[in-house]
Amino acid sequence: MNVIEVHNLSHHYNGKTVYQDLSFTVPQGSICGLLGKNGQGKTTLVNILMGFLKPSGGRCLVLGESSHSLSPDVRKRIGLLHEGHQAYEFMTIAQTEKFYRGFYPDWNADIFYSLVNKMGLPHRHKVGSMSCGQRSQVVLGVIMAQNPDLLILDDYSMGLDAGYRRLFLDVLHDFAAMEGKTIFVTSHIVQDLEQLVDTIFFLDQGRITRTGLTEFLGSFKKYVFHSNSQVVPIEDEIIKGVERRRDQFTVYSYRDQDTVTEQLSRQGVEVRDLHRADMTLEDGFIGLMGKY
Amino acid sequence: MTGTISRLSLLVLAVMAMSYILPAAFDKVVGRTAEEPLLFFSPVLQKFVYQESLGGHRFIHADEDGVHYDRQEFEALLPFLYHRNLEIHDLLPLVIDGQSFDLEEIRAERQAVEIKPRQISVNRQQIELYPLFNNDPAVPMIPFPEDMFRITPNGMEFINADYNRIDSELTRDFTEALKEKGFVFSATVISGNPTNLKPFDEGYFIRDDSGQVFHVKRVMNQPEVVRTGIDPGLDILDMIISENQRKEFYGTVFTTQGEIFLISYDDYQLIRIPVDNFDPQSMDFKLIINPLYRTATISSEQGIYGLAMDREYRGFADFFLERSDLQNGPVSKGRDFFLPFQITLTSDHLDQAKPDIGTGGPWSLVGVFVALAMFTAFHRKWRSRPVSKMDLLVVLLSGFYGLLAVIFISSEH
C-alpha cells in the first residue's frame, strides 16, 4: 500500500514551471529521504505533500486523500515537522502539551515529557525563550506523542548542533522500527540521512529519481586518481561527476573501473593510480548532482 | 463550498464599496450638484419669474414666458423681495398698481416660511424632550428653563436639569391643567420652536391621543392651556411653529395626505393653502408673503410648482417650472456607462441615514455589456481556464464594478 502517491504533478510559480509531470510513490513502511540542490523545488514539493500548497496540476494523494484538502481524520495520522521547528512560542512546555492533547485521542503525554524532560527545563518554561535545539525537542515530543502513521519532516537538522541532531536521529530510528510507520524527510545534512533512510528521491531539474539507499551506494561508485595533465575530465554518459583538488581528481560513475579508465583516456586525460574509494551518501549526492 | 461563498462575499463587498465611493467621488470631481431654482411671483409683471443655476455661480433669469432678464432687471421685477435696492437707489416709496408702499409697510408685511422634509418629525431623529419657555413680561429676553418636559401616558412630566429628577410640582400643575381641558394622554404630535432665538414664545401645540390639538404655554410659571378646536379628524403629520412679529399665524400644519394649513391668530382657524399633490415627506414648501400677495411654492424632483394667492389665500395664478434636465449631457452618459448604480446612505429629505440604491439609465446597460465583452476578451487572452460562471454573473449584474472586482479578486488557478 502506498502512503504517498504522486501522479503527473506539475507546478508553476510566477509563470515559471517548477516541475511538469512528476510521478512517484512512497510505500507504507519506507523511510524516504528527498534530496535535491537548493532551488530544485524541494520545499515546494514538501509544501504540497504537507497540504500547504495547491499544485497547479496533477494529483498528490497522502493516505488516499488529496494533500491540499485532507480530512481531519487523515491529518490526525500525519505528523508534520515544519522547517525551523515551528512551535507556538507564546506557550510554555506544559501549555504546549495541554494544547495538543485535546486534538489527538492517542496522545501519549509520557512520550512527550520523556523527550522534553531530557533538557531539564521547568514545565512553565516558555517555548519562545528556548534555543533552537531545545525547541526541536518540544516539537519532536509533540509529533511522537501523536503516534502518527506518517511523518513528514522538512529539514529537521536546520539550526541543530551535532548533539541535538543525534538525539533527533535516535528518536526517528526508534519510530522507524515500529510496525508500518512511514517517514518522508528532507535534510540539508545529507550525511545524517545515510543513517536513517532506506529509499532516496533525487529531485533535479524537474525530474525525480527513486532509488534504494544500499542499491545506490552499491552501484554508484567513486574513483580517485592523480593527474598532471592539462586535460580535465568531462561529464558524459559514463563520467557522472568530477571533483578536483590540486592534482587529485575524483570522478563518479555507475560503471566499473575498467570502463571508467578507458573513457578517461579516450577523453585524453592522463590517469595515475586510479582506484575505487569509499563513498558516503554525501559524496554520491555531490557526484550525481554537482555542487551548484 | 465555503470557498465559493467566501469568494462571492468578497466580490459582493468589493462591488458594494465601489458603487458607494466611486459615484460620490465622480460627482465631487465633476461638481454635479446644481443649486435649486428659485421661483417667485412678480407683482410688477403679474407673472412668475425664476432664477436657475447653470453651476459655477452662473444663473439664468427668466419669466414664465421664457423672456430673459439680467440680474438687475430681475431684481427690479421683485421689488418687495429686493427692497434694499429701492432703498439704496432712493426709489421709495414704491408704487404698484397705484398703491404706494413705504419701507415700514414693506418690512412689516414681509414674511417667509420654508419647510424642508428633513424638518418633519418623522424624517429626523428627535429625543422627545422639550424646553417650555416661561413667559414673563418683566424679562425682555427668553431665558432657558431649568427643565424639559416629556408627555407620557400619565401626564406632562418636567425633569429638572439641575438635579436630573422629575419636578413633581410643575408636573402636577401642567398635567392637571391639561386634564381639565380634556387632554387625553399621551401625545401624538408635539410641536414647538425650541430655541430662544425668536422674538417671543408661543409655547407648544400638542395633539393628544384623541386628535385634539392643545396650545400649551407657560406664563409666570403657570400653565396656560387652550383647546384649539382644530378638527380632531385631521390626520396631522406635523405642525411647524414659528413665532413671527406679524402674528398672522402660529405655524403650518401638514397632514399625512399632503394638505397644508396655517393656524391663524388668535382663533386657531385653519387657513388652507390650495395646492394639490404635495408630499411633505419629500417636497420643500415655501410661503412668501409680501404686502400684496402670498406665493406658495412646492419643489419636487420634477420641478417647482408656484401658486400666487391674494391676501385671503385665494389662488389666482400658478406655474410649473420643470427642472432642467442635467441627466442628458455626455458627462452624465459617461457616469451611467461606467457607474451603473450607486449605493447612498444620505437623503436630501431625511436628517437620518436612508440606505438606497439608485440605478442609471440606458447607458448603464451599454456599460454592462462592454464590461462583459472586456471580461471575456481578458479571459481569452490571459487565462487558459474557461470563464467562471460566477464571475460572469458578477460582471453581468454590476458592470465595471464587477469587472474590477473579479480582476483584483481573481479565482484560484
Next chain:
Amino acid sequence: MISSILLKEWLKLKYLFAGVLVLNIGVCLKIYFDIRGLILSEHPEMIWYEAIHLHNVFFKDFMFFPLVTGLVLAAAQFVPEIIRRRMRISLHLPLHRDLLILLSVVTGLFFFMVAVGISVVLVYSTMRSWFPLEVSMTVLTTMGPWILAGILGYLGGMAVLLEPLKTRKVFLTIVFSVIISVMYMGVGYGWMSPAMPYLVWLVPLFLFCVFNSGQRFQQRGA
C-alpha cells in the same frame, strides 16, 4: 479540542486585551470627567439643550475606540500566526479549517464584546447620571455603528493579515476601509439607526472573507 483553541487564543490575547481594556476604561473616565466638568461649570439645562436639540454627542471621544479595539485584537491573534507562517501548525490539526478560524473569531469577538460592553455600560451610566433616560438610551443607538465598525475592523483585519498576496492585501484594505468609513457617517444621536438592519449583514460577508483568506493562506504555500 475547543478548549485547546480557546487556550491558544487566550494566551495570544491576554496582554493586548488587558491593554485595550485599560484604554477603553480610560476613555470612559475621560468622558465622565468631561461631562461632569461641563455640567458643574455651565447651566445643565444648556447642556441638555445641546444634547437634545443640537444633537451634540458628548461621548463622541469614544467613536474610534471600538475600531482600535477590533484591530488590536485581530493583530494580537493573527500576527503571531503569520510570522513564519506559524498557523500551518494549527491548520494541520485534525479540525476543519473554517471551524478553526470560526473558533478564533468567536474567542476574539468575545473579548471585543467584553471590552466594548464594559465601555458601553460605563458611558451609559455616565450619561444616565446627568441626563434624562431618553438621552442616555441613545448611547446604544449612537454607539451601534461604532461597535459594528469595530467588529468589521476585527474581521477585516484578520482577512487582510491572512491574505498571502500583497496586491490583494492592498485591495482588501481599501474595500474594507471604505465600508468601515460608512459607520462614521452622519452626526447626532442614532443617525445611522435606519440603516443598521442592512449594515449588520456586513458581518457574515466579512466573516466569509476571513474564511477566504484562511483558505488562501493554507493553499498558497511558503
